[in-house]
Amino acid sequence: ETGVTQTPRHLVMGMTNKKSLKCEQHLGHNAMYWYKQSAKKPLELMFVYSLEERVENNSVPSRFSPECPNSSHLFLHLHTLQPEDSALYLCASSPGRGEQFFGPGTRLTVL
Amino acid sequence: ILNVEQSPQSLHVQEGDSTNFTCSFPSSNFYALHWYRWETAKSPEALFVMTLNGDEKKKGRISATLNTKEGYSYLYIKGSQPEDSATYLCAFSSGSNYKLTFGKGTLLTVNP
Numbered sequence: 001e002t003g004v005t006q007t008p009r010h011l012v013m014g015m016t017n018k019k020s021l022k023c024e025q026h027l028g029h030n031a032m033y034w035y036k037q038s039a040k041k042p043l044e045l046m047f048v049y050s051l052e053e054r055v056e057n058n059s060v061p062s063r064f065s066p067e068c069p070n071s072s073h074l075f076l077h078l079h080t081l082q083p084e085d086s087a088l089y090l091c092a093s094s095p096g097r098g099e100q101f102f103g104p105g106t107r108l109t110v111l
Numbered sequence: 112i113l114n115v116e117q118s119p120q121s122l123h124v125q126e127g128d129s130t131n132f133t134c135s136f137p138s139s140n141f142y143a144l145h146w147y148r149w150e151t152a153k154s155p156e157a158l159f160v161m162t163l164n165g166d167e168k169k170k171g172r173i174s175a176t177l178n179t180k181e182g183y184s185y186l187y188i189k190g191s192q193p194e195d196s197a198t199y200l201c202a203f204s205s206g207s208n209y210k211l212t213f214g215k216g217t218l219l220t221v222n223p
Contacts, residue, residue, distance in 0.1 A: 004154070031209060042115070043155075043200070043213040056210055090155070097209055099145065102154040 003027065004103035006091050012109045015081060021106050023074040023091030031096060032074040034066060037088040037105070049074060081110045115203050117214035124191050125222050131187045132217040134201035138182035145211060146175055146186055147200040155200060158186075191221040 004025045013019050025032065034046040048056035049068040063085075065077040074091055086109045092100040116135045124130050136144060143162045149155040159168045164179040172189045188195055198218045202211040 033209075040215070042215045043202075043211075045210050045212075048209045050209065056208060058210070094209075097142070097204065099157040099160050100211065101157070102147075104152075104154050 004091060004093055004101050006089075006103035006106050008106060009104065010107045010109075012111065013078070013081065014111050015083070017078075017081075019078045021076040021078070021089055021091075021108075023076075023103055025072055025074075025091075025093040025101070025103075027093055027095075027101060029093035029095050029101070030071055031094045032068060032071075033092040033094070033100065034074065034076050035090040035092065037090060039087075043090065046076075078108075081108075083110050086110045115201060115212050115214040117199075117201055117217050119217060120215065121218040121220070123220045123222065126191060126193060128191050128221075129187065129189045130191055130219065131185050132199060132219075134184045134186070134214055136182050136184070136201070136203040136212075137205075138180060140205040141179045141182075142204045142206045144177055144179075144184050145202040145204070146184070147202065148197050149200055149216070150197040158199075188219075191219075193221045193223050195219060196221045 007022045031050045033048050036044045045058050046060045047066040052068045067075040088105045090105045091103040094100045118133050145160050146158040147155040159175045161177040166177045168175050174187045177184045198216040200216045202213045204211050
């Protein structure tokens with residue numbers, strides 16, 4: 001499979017659950033990103049990793065914990081989320097600071 | 112605080128019409144302006160990355176211009192087709208980091 005893939009595509013979780021979102025890219029890019037898309041709001045950057053090191057942390061609550069074990073994989077670990085965290089979570093990758101390639105997103109619902 | 116504004120918020124046109132929308136962004140510390148096309152239930156797809164003042168880029172029936180001194184970019188679609196229906200996003204990056212600041216997008220609907 002090519003491009004940027006994300007799993008799962010849909011996730012429903014309770015506020016006490018722990019879950020993880022996974023992103024994988026096969027494009028040879030060295031930067032990966034997590035974005036949040038809430039209803040009627042712009043895409044918001046959450047985290048950026050460059051060469052597996054976190055270079056941006058956009059004031060995201062600690063209940064979201066990113067992990068980048070290698071340049072092809074990015075995880076977002078979720079713990080004790082709130083209903084207002086329900087949103088579409090998009091992963092992207094890029095070759096340096098150029099054009100970003102997005103995955104299809106995970107639609108998260110927190111009950 | 113960086114604000115990226117897009118207008119109009121939504122637009123309905125008839126097949127064959129030409130249309131354009133606007134993105135405004137901070138003119139200081141400019142690095143690049145990105146345009147993306149986002150169809151429902153698909154991934155956002157990059158259209159253009161623009162870096163030079165006065166730049167004009169074209170891909171098929173879609174073109175974009177950039178004015179970094181006054182902080183705006185226009186996206187033009189010539190002879191709109193129903194398959195052009197999507198949300199068009201612009202995003203600004205400054206010189207210091209990897210962050211893209213997105214606008215809310217323009218939702219284009221092309222009626223057959």
